[in-house]
Each structure stands twice: as C-alpha cells, then as structure tokens.
Amino acid sequence: MKIAIVSDMHIGYERFYDDALKQASEALERACELADMIIIPGDVFDKRAPKPEVIASAINIFRNISRKHWSARLSDLRGDRKAYTDVPIIAISGTHERTAAGKDNPLNLLALAGLLVDVSESTAIVEKDGEQVAVYGLGGLSEERVLEKIKELNPSPVSGAFNIFMFHQSVYEILPFSDMFIHYDDLPKGFDLYVDGHIHSRVEAVVHGSPFIIPGSTVLTQLKDGEQAPKGFVVFDTVTRSRTFVEIDSRAMYAETLELNDAEPAMLLKGCEDIIERSIARGKPDPIVRIKVIGSIADGFSKTDMPIQSLIMRYAGRAVIEIDQTRLVSEETERRTDEIRNLKSGGATVKEMGLAMLADKLKSEGFPELIDVSELFMVLSSQTKKDKVIEEAAAMLGAS
Ligand SMILES: [Mn+2]
Known part of the structure; x- marks a missing residue:
C-alpha cells in the first residue's frame, strides 16, 4: 500500500491563516491522488479550542477527501477508541490540540463526525487487496510523560501486518536540548515504520532497523533557520519500502544575515532593501524575508532610530519582513550600560x-x-x- 504522511497542518494558525488552510487542503487533496491511505501525526489544528469557522474549514477539507474513492478501508480499531468511518484517514492529536486526559479535543471532534479515525492509544488496521497496515498512535503528550506512557501502554505490532508506530514528540537525537526528550531507543521495538510529527522540518533516520520519518509541517510557523526547505508530505510504499517527498505550493522563506559596522539608519535601510528586493526578485509571491542584523551602531544612534517599522509597512503585500536586531549593538549604549554596571559593582x-x-x-x-x-x-x-x-x-x- 502507499501511505501518505501529512503532518502539522496547523489549521487556524493566525499569522498565516490562509496559508495554513490552502496548504493543508492542497497536501490532503494530492495525498488522496497518490496514496491508498493517509496518516496524520498531529497538529491538524493550531489550537485546542479553535473558533467555529476554523473547525468549519477543517470539516470542509476532510469531508471533500473522505468522499473520494478509497479502495483501502479501515477493518478494525483496537483499543478504547471508536471508529465512525472506515475511510483510511488515520490521525492522532498533537501538542497544539492537547486537552486534559479524557477530554475531547478538536481532532477528536473530526473523528466523532466520521471524517477521520482518531487512533490515539489504539491500533487502526487498514486493508486493501488482502494487505494489512496497522497503525498504533500515541497522541502528543508533555515531554516528561512520554517514556512512562510508552512503558505503560507497551504498544506492540500486529502479526501479519505492516506496522507503523505514529507519535508526536521531540526526539533528543534531533533536538538535543532537553533531557526530557525521548531517544530513538526508547521507541517500542518491532515496528516497520516510525512516524513522528511536532518537528516542522523534514527528518529521516533509522530506528530499530526501520525507517523513521518526520514529513515536517505543511505551513511555516516557527520561522526558524532550516525551515526554508520546501513544504509538503511523504508517500511511503510498503512494498518497495521507498519514500517520496511531494512538494506543495507554499510560501517561501529566505533568511539572510546583514553585517554592519558603525551603522547609521540609512545604511541599515539600504542593506535590508537590497536583501528584500533580491528575495522578491526570486519570484515567489509575498515571501517571508528574515534578516539577522549583526555588528555595531554608529555613535549618536540607537536601535530605536533604525527604521524597521517603516520598512515592514513599505513592503506589506510584497514581502513579510522579519528583522532581528538582537545582535546589533550600540557601542554607546553598551558603554553606558557598562558605566552603570561599574557604578553598581563599585557599590554606588x-x-x-x-x-x-x-x-x-x-x-x-x-x-x-x-x-x-x-x-x-x-x-x-x-x-x-x-x-x-x-x-x-x-x-x-x-x-x-
Ligand atoms: Mn506542530
């Protein structure tokens, strides 16, 4: 079977509301054309309590794809969850949708409406022409509870099926920032494919000898370096074990560093304009342009003199400008801060x-x-x- 992995759509994300909706819709529509089933490792919605119009938009998208011709069908759902459709769209809630244990979340509402199957802490079995794919899902949890939860649930593969373990967490090997993040080795053994959400850029690795795939989000939200890569989803083929990344039409992001010494406002303006114009000239509509300014400000000026707001306003509708000045230092301000610090340390x-x-x-x-x-x-x-x-x-x- 061909399995489309579509993640972190963040429908309702306020900053790029239309992007989130349009890109979720495109990813899911194309996934229907290219795959026999769709699995979604969390964050369909951006918030645990989306506004009715956000839920309505998601319902429209999922109703459209539910009504396509699906030859694969859900044949069983093992665990506490109930299935209200046999259309093979299998999802878990992400950290953005997380509510208190036992409380309904917006993903669960889509499942209750029969638009997808919520597989949190359950196993969904999908069948097509005698082939079985089993998906075990673990919805997004706070990081410190994951290991304990995996031990408690002890997810195990279904014999005779192609087994997928799907979850929504940070992983230490990818983000080595917290001891609370689980390691690859902590994931349950015996699955043929590991699928994770939560991390918005694409990652591929090998876990317990099987492929591990994070498709990344379908929309830019974090605007971090490394998110410049194209957005899309992954199609995994259970027969050939090959995977293909399918790119969707998404807003471009360009990140550049501008180095200035003794910068006056006009210099900063010119440097930023050059980068922005160059980014716009690359042809993608209304790109996000992130400029990290580093260096020093000329004496007599401070950061508040830098014409950032007017620049952002001037390019509104042509580019989304983000200027990070945290590494631009005013030597005069630094000197004064030092003086104050010295006075303070001198007991004054x-x-x-x-x-x-x-x-x-x-x-x-x-x-x-x-x-x-x-x-x-x-x-x-x-x-x-x-x-x-x-x-x-x-x-x-x-x-x-
Ligand atoms: Mn997310």
Missing part, C-alpha cells in the same frame, strides 16, 4: 550616581562649588509641589 547607589551627575551639571553651568549638592538633591527629589521645590532650590543656588 542610584542616589550617588544622581548626585555625581547633578554636581557635574552644576559645575558645567557655572554654579559655585560651595553649594551643598546633597541638600539640593534632596530638595529637588522631594515630593512637595513643583513651585515650592523650585523656590527652595533657587534660594539655595543664590537666586532671588
């Missing part, structure tokens, strides 16, 4: 710093050095009425 209080500044100011304005700066500071920072403060300060400064 804000009051002492204020006193020093006031003394400097008085000196530069030509006031006599005899003035009791500390006393004047107290008068100026007192809570009494402004007029009264000025009167008292003026008296101290010898004005009449």
